[in-house]
Amino acid sequence: MLFLLVMLACKPDPCDALCVSVARRLDGCRAEWGATWEDLGAKSKADMQRTCKDDLAIDRGGWPARQIPEADAECDGASADLSAASCDELRALYLP
DSSP, X not given: OHHHHHHHXXXXXXXXXXXXXHHHHHHHHHHHHTOOTGGGTOSSHHHHHHHHHHXXXXXXXXXXXXGHXXXXXHHHHXXXXXXXXXXXXXXXXXXX
């Protein structure tokens, strides 16, 4: 039982992982677009990740504990959608 609790505590946060994946995908697409991080509202890839994680932490702070698993599932789903998205689709989402 203790092993299970330790393993659950060590599981990476799916929303943090989503932030890392978004920044990685945008970094891979920026050259194709001729865009800078500033065009995406960030100073760098690391700044994009940090801002995303900070924004989620602020949002999560106001959620009841029972909503956290649902949010985690949404982030998992968004990660899957991100993997399937093309640079053109990401451009439509992230650039004006």
